[in-house]
Amino acid sequence: MITDRPVVLRMHDVTRIHGAGSTAVTAVDHVDLDVRAGELVAVMGRSGSGKSTLLNLAGGLDQPSRGAVVVEGQDLSTCRPARLAELRRRHVGYVFQHGNLLPTLTASENVSLPLELDGVSVREARAAAVSILSEVLHPDVVDRYPDELSGGEQQRVAVARGLIGSRRLLLADEPTGALDEVTAEAVMRLLRDRCNDGAAALVVTHDAAQAAWADRVVRLRDGRIDSITGDRPASQSTTTQANDTLTAELQR
Numbered sequence: 001m002i003t004d005r006p007v008v009l010r011m012h013d014v015t016r017i018h019g020a021g022s023t024a025v026t027a028v029d030h031v032d033l034d035v036r037a038g039e040l041v042a043v044m045g046r047s048g049s050g051k052s053t054l055l056n057l058a059g060g061l062d063q064p065s066r067g068a069v070v071v072e073g074q075d076l077s078t079c080r081p082a083r084l085a086e087l088r089r090r091h092v093g094y095v096f097q098h099g100n101l102l103p104t105l106t107a108s109e110n111v112s113l114p115l116e117l118d119g120v121s122v123r124e125a126r127a128a129a130v131s132i133l134s135e136v137l138h139p140d141v142v143d144r145y146p147d148e149l150s151g152g153e154q155q156r157v158a159v160a161r162g163l164i165g166s167r168r169l170l171l172a173d174e175p176t177g178a179l180d181e182v183t184a185e186a187v188m189r190l191l192r193d194r195c196n197d198g199a200a201a202l203v204v205t206h207d208a209a210q211a212a213w214a215d216r217v218v219r220l221r222d223g224r225i226d227s228i229t230g231d232r233p234a235s236q237s238t239t240t241q242a243n244d245t246l247t248a249e250l251q252r
């Protein structure tokens with residue numbers, strides 16, 4: 001049962017008001033949400049409903065005006081900046097719409113960097129980078145620099161960088177935005193596999209096909225949770241056959 005698993009992310013009565021006075025905007029409004037190990041939660045809602053703000057709060061990139069965000073048992077509001085930075089580096093993987101790859105590093109160096117910063121040996125980190133990249137990118141391009149890659153390839157590198165290692169909370173803001181259908185499926189499969197291995201993921205998407213990979217779908221409206229649907233068991237994944245087909249298509 002998924003409810004037996006540890007809570008990786010707890011958002012308790014979280015409100016985030018941007019700005020002040022007459023221009024104040026309540027982007028997230030009294031949200032309660034737990035995401036457990038093994039669980040992939042999709043966040044949907046119209047533009048401006050608060051999805052990105054929610055994700056930024058979950059990863060400690062933004063602070064709530066009220067309420068508490070707890071990651072791996074640690075209330076982020078009680079962390080000193082150095083501890084918060086360490087917690088984010090060790091436990092949280094981010095995938096943003098615009099990957100922000102470092103231009104002076106190759107694709108595989110960009111992906112291995114988080115592990116190297118965490119003290120993993122360069123050799124081990126590079127091997128892990130090549131391994132995760134092989135799931136979403138043709139091996140011929142892993143040694144190219146970002147400006148030698150297409151937009152979709154850069155996006156895939158950014159996904160691999162966000163998901164490398166054993167970080168337990170994965171936060172993805174439209175991770176498949178610039179990708180074709182087959183590659184988008186591969187990225188969702190990667191996220192799904194990470195969750196099946198024990199990570200917890202919060203993924204913003206506009207795409208119902210991608211939300212179908214989630215255990216639960218949270219719909220936001222005006223910063224509030226409008227509905228939560230689905231309770232697919234976390235262990236359920238796509239069939240082996242579907243995985244094989246996707247891998248074959250990507251390697252073409």
Ligand SMILES: Nc1ncnc2c1ncn2[C@@H]1O[C@H](COP(=O)(O)OP(=O)(O)OP(=O)(O)O)[C@@H](O)[C@H]1O
Nearest residue numbers: 018019025026027046047048049050051052053054
């Ligand atoms: N830094 C900010 N200052 C002021 N208002 C902001 C700020 N960031 C977001 N907002 C407002 O908060 C609300 C929620 O924004 P948010 O970006 O979280 O929505 P979203 O659901 O992610 O939208 P989209 O799907 O368009 O990316 C919007 O009304 C937005 O204009």
